Amino acid sequence: MVTPVLQIEDLAVEFTTPEGVLRAVDGVSYSVDAGETLAVVGETGSGKSVTVLAALGLLDAGRIVSGRVMFDGLDLLRLPDKKLRRLLGSNLTMVFQNPMSALNPVMTVGRQVAETLVVHDRKLTNKGARGRAIELLALVGVPQPDVRFNQYPHEFSGGMCQRVVIAMAIANNPRVIIADEPTTAVDVTVQAQLLDLLQVAREETGAGVVLITHDLGVVAEVADRVAVMYAGRVVETAPVRNIFRAPQHPYTVGLLSCLPRLDSTVEELVPIPGSPANLLIRSPGCAFQPRCGLSADRDICTSDRPELAAAAADSAAAGSWAACHFADETTAWSAREHLVREPS
Numbered sequence: 001m002v003t004p005v006l007q008i009e010d011l012a013v014e015f016t017t018p019e020g021v022l023r024a025v026d027g028v029s030y031s032v033d034a035g036e037t038l039a040v041v042g043e044t045g046s047g048k049s050v051t052v053l054a055a056l057g058l059l060d061a062g063r064i065v066s067g068r069v070m071f072d073g074l075d076l077l078r079l080p081d082k083k084l085r086r087l088l089g090s091n092l093t094m095v096f097q098n099p100m101s102a103l104n105p106v107m108t109v110g111r112q113v114a115e116t117l118v119v120h121d122r123k124l125t126n127k128g129a130r131g132r133a134i135e136l137l138a139l140v141g142v143p144q145p146d147v148r149f150n151q152y153p154h155e156f157s158g159g160m161c162q163r164v165v166i167a168m169a170i171a172n173n174p175r176v177i178i179a180d181e182p183t184t185a186v187d188v189t190v191q192a193q194l195l196d197l198l199q200v201a202r203e204e205t206g207a208g209v210v211l212i213t214h215d216l217g218v219v220a221e222v223a224d225r226v227a228v229m230y231a232g233r234v235v236e237t238a239p240v241r242n243i244f245r246a247p248q249h250p251y252t253v254g255l256l257s258c259l260p261r262l263d264s265t266v267e268e269l270v271p272i273p274g275s276p277a278n279l280l281i282r283s284p285g286c287a288f289q290p291r292c293g294l295s296a297d298r299d300i301c302t303s304d305r306p307e308l309a310a311a312a313a314d315s316a317a318a319g320s321w322a323a324c325h326f327a328d329e330t331t332a333w334s335a336r337e338h339l340v341r342e343p344s
Helices: 048-055 081-087 109-120 126-139 158-170 188-205 216-222 240-245 250-257 299-303 327-336
Strands: 006-017 020-032 037-041 063-071 092-095 176-180 208-213 225-230 233-239
Touching (some): 006 048, 020 048, 020 063, 020 208, 020 233, 037 188, 037 216, 048 176, 048 208, 109 158, 158 176, 158 188, 188 208, 188 216, 208 216, 216 240, 225 240, 225 250, 233 240, 240 250, 250 327
Parallel strands (some): 037 208, 092 176
Antiparallel strands (some): 006 020, 006 063, 225 233
16 A cells, blocks of 8 residues: 555634634645645635645644644644754745745845755755756756856746746655646746656656646646645545546536537537635535536535545546535536536
8 A cells, every 4th residue: 555645634724804714724635645746726715725835834824723734654733843844845845836936036046946955955065056956957947057057036037937946846855846836927838848847856856746726737737636626625536537537526527617628619618607615604515506507406415515435436437536415426417518528
């Protein structure tokens, strides 16, 4: 049995607002294995980023109500700050969404990469750190790395800054890399290059990668498994093939129905009706029910909150888990409504 390199268990995070207590993360559990890419997808506000920020102790506001985050037999939520800081940047690293804000504007790029190395290896000389930093910049595709070493972030494009952040993330051969929307601020060509870099980083380090994104095209290209989040909860988790061929939760179906495809002719995309759930109000039933076409106002959807349950072992969705009372009806319903089409 494979032991996950990072395991989040029943994590709950709350924020106090003028309108009341908002539960942004509500009992989230997922894990990632070494050498695996787990994509965490969902709409803005579904709790994707808050989950990992809380897990790594990087949450500026809010409070962790419950849960464990297990890494190498340690619960990160209960580690002393000094010990947690030693893990962050070495064994656990993060690629942030906005590379310009992740880099120090008054330090040269090379110095920032070198500092990442020196902080976690006090025996490393300045000359050794410089040489290794130049190697890392070359590895992530920064041209003329020996020259660029002495330049500042404002002299780099957004895509180049993201390459630098990835170089810093893999500098100490981490065991877990968390990438939070790493391709949002770049054009399509650079996006493809950055995704290739993350693949290279995974292969170079053997790390488990948690990729947070709302882009299902990115998911299809790089993920091994997918966790779908809605209203602070994981509503479906499955191998990536199952997500596209046999989604088990109506919300996943809704996300796919919004996705343009090249293998069929569609006159118009079908949006998910309604608005995201109000996290200030904790419904006793399914949070997605007001927007769900499969529910058909069945009482159980409004009275009982569904928990993740495994799909039948002999079904097309074997290996999937979904938090839906009628997950076994989802495939037929989505086909009948022409929401999800079988890939050619």
